[in-house]
Amino acid sequence: MHPRNFRRPRHLAVVAALALGATSLAACGGGGGAGLLAAIEVGTVKVGTKYDQPGLGMRAPDGSMSGLDVDVAEYVVEHIAEAKGWDAPQIEWTETPSAQRETLIQNGQVDMIAATYSINKGRSESVNFGGPYLLTHQALLVTEADREIQSLEDLDGKILCSVTGSTPAQTVKDELPGVQLQEYDTYSGCVEALGNGSVDAMTTDATILGGYSAQRPGEFRLVELTGSDGEPFTDEYYGVGLKKDDQEATDAINAALEELISSGEWTRLVEENLGGTEGVVEGSVGDLSFLDG
Incomplete structure (x- = not known):
């Protein structure tokens, strides 16, 4: 074939x-x-x-x-x-x-x-x-200039963006109740909000975030998320x-x-x-x- x-x-x-x-x-x-x-x-x-x-x-x-x-x-x-x-x-x-x-x-x-x-x-x-x-894992997208967010714990008290109906942001919220969720209808809306400073980070699957990072080189960077056991924070099938x-x-x-x-x-x-x-x-x-x- x-x-x-x-x-x-x-x-x-x-x-x-x-x-x-x-x-x-x-x-x-x-x-x-x-x-x-x-x-x-x-x-x-x-x-x-x-x-x-x-x-x-x-x-x-x-x-x-x-x-x-x-x-x-x-x-x-x-x-x-x-x-x-x-x-x-x-x-x-x-x-x-x-x-x-x-x-x-x-x-x-x-x-x-x-x-x-x-x-x-x-x-x-x-x-x-x-x-x-395909199997991928949850990650974060932050601006290249932001050096405060390097791990899951650094999100506490921050504004985190994801799309309505998607599970990753709620997963982070369950882990860190201090995270403020901001939801948009589309991922591109989150990317724009991150770019203009309306949110501190965006979360979803690494595949999705990698695509946006590659589309706008030098503007964003990926942050891998791991749990307390050192394993990927989530598995996305x-x-x-x-x-x-x-x-x-x-x-x-x-x-x-x-x-x-x-x-x-x-x-x-x-x-x-x-x-x-x-x-x-x-x-x-x-x-x-x-x-x-």
């Missing part, structure tokens, strides 16, 4: 969607409701991702998409289509802010989501997850979200992700999008035992 080589012209899939979609999609309530595999077979898949995360999910002014999660989603969709003997479908991208991801899946507004989507027990009660395809209890589609996603990793394509995509694999480890696809921890 060579995903970069099977990005075929999709006009045939679009034609198929137009020809078959009127009946099939109407029957499932306007798209998304019948599940991921049905959408791929029909020829139009609604995929959710982030639009403002450099190296992970970015939407350019011309509407084109780029980033690791974008590449992973394309690989999964096209792998499933090829495995089933279907034409490669048209992908319709949808912005999926952290606080809206489960709702968008449950309402059938998207068929799947790859959007720095950390798998946890609460979310897994609402949606299914394929993966994990990225997965592909889809409709709850759709086991067939979950298995198909996992088969795609397993090949993505075993083929070496995962490493290539991480290096291409994030500039290296530092702080990023490939996931153990299908192993969700960490949810019981």
Whole structure:
């Protein structure tokens, strides 16, 4: 399987969607409701991702998409289509802010989501997850000029920014009650607030923060977070979200992700999008035992 080589012209899939979609999609309530595999077979898949995360999910002014999660989603969709003997479908991208991801899946507004989507027990009660395809850890982003914040403890009494619906900031708040939380709808809002001094630090996954730091060299720096045991403060397992209890589609996603990793394509995509694999480890696809921890 060579995903970069099977990005075929999709006009045939679009034609198929137009020809078959009127009946099939109407029957499932306007798209998304019948599940991921049905959408791929029909020829139009609604995929959710982030639009403002450099190296992970970015939407350019011309509407084109780029980033690791974008590449992973394309690989999964096209792998499933090829495995089933279907034409490669048209992908319709949808912005999926952290606080809206489960709702968008449950309402059938998207068929799947790859959007720095950390798998946890609460979310897994609402949606299914394929993966994990990546393991990263929580970190901080501070300005290059700020030398006061060097560790988790240095945040006490500081203003910490993250996005609404994301877990990392609350995790820090639980550890340090003196932290003042400031939430924005998007990570880019946090970056701007950090840049203009409205907040002291921003927290989320190291993958996300590394992308912003690389985008604005010399302005920000990363601070690794460790617990009292010296281990990473959190483990963040990225997965592909889809409709709850759709086991067939979950298995198909996992088969795609397993090949993505075993083929070496995962490493290539991480290096291409994030500039290296530092702080990023490939996931153990299908192993969700960490949810019981």
